[in-house]
Amino acid sequence: MAYQSTQAIVLRRVDYREHDRILTLLTPGRGRVDAVARGCRRPKSPLMPACELFTLGEYVLYKGKGHETVTSCAVSDSFYPLRDDFDRLSYASLMLGAALSAAQPEEPQEHLMILLTRSLARLAYSDMDAAAVTAAFLLHFATLIGYKPRLNHCVLCGRVLAPGEGAWLNPLAGGLVCKSCYRRESDATPLDGPTVDWLRSVLKIGIDKTEPALRQAPVAALKRYVEQLIEQRLPKLPEYVARL
Numbered sequence: 739m740a741y742q743s744t745q746a747i748v749l750r751r752v753d754y755r756e757h758d759r760i761l762t763l764l765t766p767g768r769g770r771v772d773a774v775a776r777g778c779r780r781p782k783s784p785l786m787p788a789c790e791l792f793t794l795g796e797y798v799l800y801k802g803k804g805h806e807t808v809t810s811c812a813v814s815d816s817f818y819p820l821r822d823d824f825d826r827l828s829y830a831s832l833m834l835g836a837a838l839s840a841a842q843p844e845e846p847q848e849h850l851m852i853l854l855t856r857s858l859a860r861l862a863y864s865d866m867d868a869a870a871v872t873a874a875f876l877l878h879f880a881t882l883i884g885y886k887p888r889l890n891h892c893v894l895c896g897r898v899l900a901p902g903e904g905a906w907l908n909p910l911a912g913g914l915v916c917k918s919c920y921r922r923e924s925d926a927t928p929l930d931g932p933t934v935d936w937l938r939s940v941l942k943i944g945i946d947k948t949e950p951a952l953r954q955a956p957v958a959a960l961k962r963y964v965e966q967l968i969e970q971r972l973p974k975l976p977e978y979v980a981r982l
């Protein structure tokens with residue numbers, strides 16, 4: 739039996755009994771932790787703000803004989819502006835869904851924690867394009883789970899792709915496929931030259947340093963790419979993006 743304090747972010751919350759919630763937390767040191775927050779749905783419960791989606795804080799957990807429980811939390815960020823913008827909320831939910839698919843109990847996830855908190859902060863507090871922030875998140879996420887997409891060569895024939903050359907992103911092949919190798923029946927998405935260059939730059943130096951911004955970030959293509967890797971669907975994109 740022990741108390742443990744850990745940074746964590748709420749990936750999922752399910753109401754439980756009359757006043758409780760079961761939280762699924764992402765932690766750097768222990769990966770996924772499921773814990774009950776007793777009484778958090780009572781009015782004036784000090785745990786209430788700690789039991790909302792996206793909340794980042796220092797959680798004190800207690801592991802006794804039964805369920806692990808949340809005993810207190812110092813909230814460091816609720817990413818509150820996400821709740822005021824439906825599109826940004828949709829993108830943020832997609833990020834949580836991806837994190838949830840990767841996090842396992844007692845498997846450290848320091849890098850995923852950093853990627854998720856930085857990406858949520860960009861969505862909540864910056865004026866960066868939300869689709870681009872999410873596309874960058876998915877690109878780094880694929881890399882973190884061991885499937886870094888190959889973007890410099892055609893994955894089928896090995897030819898080096900020239901800067902500015904368009905290609906097809908093929909999840910099953912693990913990266914880009916050139917014009918000669920592309921087959922119509924494959925589940926690949928066409929990307930134009932500037933988009934391919936943008937992806938390479940984001941993967942190499944990060945989205946903050948990548949210029950210029952794209953008119954239309956390839957978030958739908960990367961969502962399909964990651965869904966193939968994790969073999970499950972992620973939460974939906976905003977309607978107008980999903981149709982592209």
Ligand SMILES: [Zn+2]
Nearest residue numbers: 892895916919
């Ligand atoms: Zn090729």
